[in-house]
Structure formats: structure tokens, C-alpha cells
Amino acid sequence: MAKVGVIFAQGFEEIEALTPVDVLRRAGIECDMIGLTDQTVTGSHAIPVLMDKAFDGSLSDYDMIVLPGGLPGAHHLRDHEGLIAALQKEAAAGKYIAAICAAPVVLDRAGLLEGKNYTCFPGQESNIQQGQHQTDLIVVDGKIVTSRGAGTAMAFSYKLVDLLGGDGNQLAHTMVYDQLFQ
Template identity: 50%
Template sequence: MANVVVFFAQGFEEIEGLATVDILRRAGHTVHTVGLGSEVITGSHHIPVKMDDVLDTFYWADIDALVLPGGLPGATHLRDDEFLIKKLKEYSKKGKIIAAICAAPIALHRAGLLKGKKYTCYPGVEKDINQGTYTGQLVETDGKLITGCGPAATFEFAYTIAEALGTETSALREGMQYNKLLKK
């Protein structure tokens, strides 16, 4: 299975970060939660979460996907972290999966990863992005780039990442009752 890093910054959107970690782990992937500047990161709804590691000391080996949850001011902190922007560029050049949801595509924009790509984000955030083509879809995939539009897109966003990593998700979707949601 794949190695995935989910980056957390103070003020992240809890649903987007934690549900993505949960679904990818259920899919059998190794998921590393990595905090920017701290081992305990507090989300935008005041829920503190203990990370597996911090960005400054994380060991970068055999990583298959980098994932950025949104939320404010979490996405702004991700966008403003020079080291993270460098890693996004590096891993994109290596052909790895790069995924961002909600407001987090602003970090992809800063890294120059949206040029010539289709993407989605939280409505209104696209006004701060002058690269790529905004689609407004729930989840958008363009090559190895995956973006989601907000908290309600989290399940589909995480399943899309899992599928891009080679996981068949139909049993997982059924087991989590996701298919019943789609039938309404």
C-alpha cells in the first residue's frame, strides 16, 4: 500500500483532515499526520489533534501522496510555509499525487501547481487563484492533482485519493454506507 502525508496547520478544517486520514487508513494506506510547527494542532472548531510528526523532523522517504486539508486560517498557514511549498513542487515533479481541499488550493497556487490544470475549491477562494481552470465540481482530478470543494466533499475527495493510489473503493464505500447517501 501507499505512504500518504496529510499536513495539518493551526486552524485546519477538522472534517477534511481527520475524515481523509480515517478513510485512507481504512483503505489500507499508511497515513502520516504531520503538523506545521507543533505536535498538537488545533482545528478551526477548537479540536486539538496530536500529530504523528512535525514538518521540521519528518523523514521524507517513499511518499506517494501529499494531502492538504482546508479550513481557515489553516490553509493560509499551509500556503505561507516556505518548506512545504518547496516539498509540493518537488513531489509534483516526481509525479506524486498532490491533493488539496476547500481553501487549501491556495497553497497549490503559490507552488505554481495549478498552471494549466482544472481544479475546484471552496466557492469564492478561486478569486485568489489566477492559474488553472476553476470547475466548481465536488471533486476534480487533473492528472496527479486532486482537489475538493469543501467539507461535504471530504468522503469523495478521500475515495478519489485512494483510487488514485490504486485502491478499489467499492467495498469501502458500501461498508461505510456511502452508497446509501448517493441513492437519496
């Protein structure tokens, strides 16, 4: 069974962090909420969330790592040397690395966007030096997955389920998400 780690830093965007956790768990995929520096992490809208575990420097137990956006959360992720090193190691091992909204700046800092297509929150591309910016809602390029922002969190999460071997379309139907577009 696939296992996912979602990394939470102070000032994360709640929808972008908790939606993937909820959807992945509904799909039967093990998903840990990992606090970058604290056991309880507070989002950018002042919602405190109790973590499953604290970041210990290693992400080797995970098949996919998810980085939520939000500010200043994405900047805290980007500036954490231990996280950058762990992401580089897991990307080299062929793991999925997913980032939404402002979090592709973390991928850029880790050197993971070189030669890759990506998307991000509109305007954040000016903070990213590598890769080829796209305006799609979700971009998958190899094992790098990116999405635009809070409004795309559900679609992003269903795509993550699909990439891990689940059925995101069926789950979207079960959650009535697919009816939004009928």
C-alpha cells in the same frame, strides 16, 4: 504499499483533514498526520489533534500529500516556504498532491495549478491566479486532486483511495456511504 502524508496547520478544517486519514487507514493505506509546526495542532473548531510526526522539510517518503482547507489553516500552509518547496519537489517527482476547500491556494502559490483544472470552496477561486476553475465536487487533473469543501470530504477521500490503487467504491459500501444516494 502507498504512503500518504496529511499536513496539518493551526486552524485546519477538522472534517477535511481527519476524514482522509480515517478513510485511507480503513483502506489499508499508510497515512501520517504531519504537524506543520507543532506536535499538537488545533483545528478551526478548537479540536486539538496529536500528530504522528512533525514536518521536517521533506515529503519524499510519500506517494501522495493531502492539504486540508479551513481558515486560517490553508493560509498557514500557503505561507510556509519549506512546505511550498517540498510540494514543488514532490510534484516534479510525479507524486499526487491533493487539496480540499481553501487549500488550492497552496497549490497556486507553489505554481502547481498552471495549465490545470481545479475546484475549491466557492469564492476561493478569486484568490487563485493559475489554472482553470471548475465547479465539480472533485477534479483530478494529472497528479493534482482538488475538492470543494467539508461536505465533499468523504467522496474526496474515496477518490484518493482509488487513485492509490484501492477500491473506494467497496469501502464506501462497507461504510454505508453509498446508501446515502439510493
